[in-house]
Amino acid sequence: MDKKLKATHEGKLKIGEIELNVAVLNDGTRIITQSAVFKAFGRTKRGRAKDDVRVLNRPAFIDAKNLQPFIDSELEGVLNMIEYKSKGGGNVEGYNADILPRLCKVYLDARERDKLVPQQIPLARASEVLLIALSKVGIMALVDEATGYQYDREKDELQKILKAYIAEGLLPWQKTFPDIFYKELFRLNGWDFTVSGIKKRPSVVGTWTNKLIYEQLPKGVIDELKAKTPKSLSGHYTARFFQSLTAETGNPHLTAQLNQIITLFQLSDNMKHMWTQFEKLKSRQSGQLELPFKFDNEGRTIEPEHTEPLTELSDFNKKLKLGLGFNPKKKC
Numbered sequence: 502m503d504k505k506l507k508a509t510h511e512g513k514l515k516i517g518e519i520e521l522n523v524a525v526l527n528d529g530t531r532i533i534t535q536s537a538v539f540k541a542f543g544r545t546k547r548g549r550a551k552d553d554v555r556v557l558n559r560p561a562f563i564d565a566k567n568l569q570p571f572i573d574s575e576l577e578g579v580l581n582m583i584e585y586k587s588k589g590g591g592n593v594e595g596y597n598a599d600i601l602p603r604l605c606k607v608y609l610d611a612r613e614r615d616k617l618v619p620q621q622i623p624l625a626r627a628s629e630v631l632l633i634a635l636s637k638v639g640i641m642a643l644v645d646e647a648t649g650y651q652y653d654r655e656k657d658e659l660q661k662i663l664k665a666y667i668a669e670g671l672l673p674w675q676k677t678f679p680d681i682f683y684k685e686l687f688r689l690n691g692w693d694f695t696v697s698g699i700k701k702r703p704s705v706v707g708t709w710t711n712k713l714i715y716e717q718l719p720k721g722v723i724d725e726l727k728a729k730t731p732k733s734l735s736g737h738y739t740a741r742f743f744q745s746l747t748a749e750t751g752n753p754h755l756t757a758q759l760n761q762i763i764t765l766f767q768l769s770d771n772m773k774h775m776w777t778q779f780e781k782l783k784s785r786q787s788g789q790l791e792l793p794f795k796f797d798n799e800g801r802t803i804e805p806e807h808t809e810p811l812t813e814l815s816d817f818n819k820k821l822k823l824g825l826g827f828n829p830k831k832k833c
Contacts, residue, residue, distance in 0.1 A: 506585040510648035516634045523598060523644045526585055531598040531644040538562055541601060542627045571610045576603040598644050605632045677743045682759060685766035689775055690801045705804050712793050713762045715742055718754060771800030
């Protein structure tokens with residue numbers, strides 16, 4: 502069996518007026534070809550000089566003796582040449598793409614210490630140009646964009662997240678959302694925390710729950726939960742989203758998010774006040790958030806005008822009704 506690495510994506514990375522051949526291998530390694538390394542610095546591939554200014558076992562573009570003191574461990578880690586098969590089946594030699602900015606650093610550090618020989622000065626100037634271009638976006642992202650790998654990478658990463666968060670089967674129901682979450686939500690909106698009060702606004706409560714809890718899980722998780730959770734013929738979900746979360750990753754993240762929101766609830770005077778605090782917290786991470794509802798003058802949620810009451814109580818409402826109607830003096 503041929504175990505040689507193979508290119509799954511190939512492209513040209515354009516920096517200024519030059520184009521560099523790059524690739525992504527089947528193990529995820531981002532590659533810049535050997536000839537592209539020389540091209541990046543305006544050089545042509547050459548043989549090794551037969552004099553005492555070169556170091557054996559170094560690539561020709563970094564074998565000058567005066568450069569050796571500036572090679573750090575990170576550059577050492579990517580100096581090994583990588584052989585792989587191109588998409589067309591040919592044999593290609595290249596290096597981890599991370600080599601490019603690290604080579605630039607060598608030439609610039611050597612120039613700063615006045616250790617370059619005259620013929621190396623142009624290489625330092627080329628390093629400046631390259632680093633300015635590379636500083637805008639990481640070299641890995643540039644290679645991904647040039648080869649088209651970014652699209653497959655995003656898809657693969659999403660699948661990894663969903664696998665970590667979404668259980669293969671529907672887990673048995675167990676109490677996950679504590680009563681205090683709903684009690685505080687109703688308090689902030691001035692709603693009666695009673696069965697009749699809950700029956701009036703199931704969609705409002707659901708929207709706030711999705712916005713504050715489920716949408717704060719990694720991107721794509723809530724969409725997968727919606728697709729996975731079974732529905733009745735009338736279109737209502739017959740299970741809770743959290744029943745599809747994994748015990749190892751999904752549920753612990755959900756619980757952490759719940760605790761954070763409950764704390765915000767308890768520190769807030771009304772729903773608008775809570776949302777203001779929530780926005781400040783999240784804007785540092787994800788930018789502007791879309792407000793699901795408007796607020797009235799008292800900072801309470803303005804509910805949709807045509808919210809229909811449920812004809813059949815959900816599991817939560819049934820349990821809540823049972824709890825509200827419990828008489829501790831009555832014998833079972």
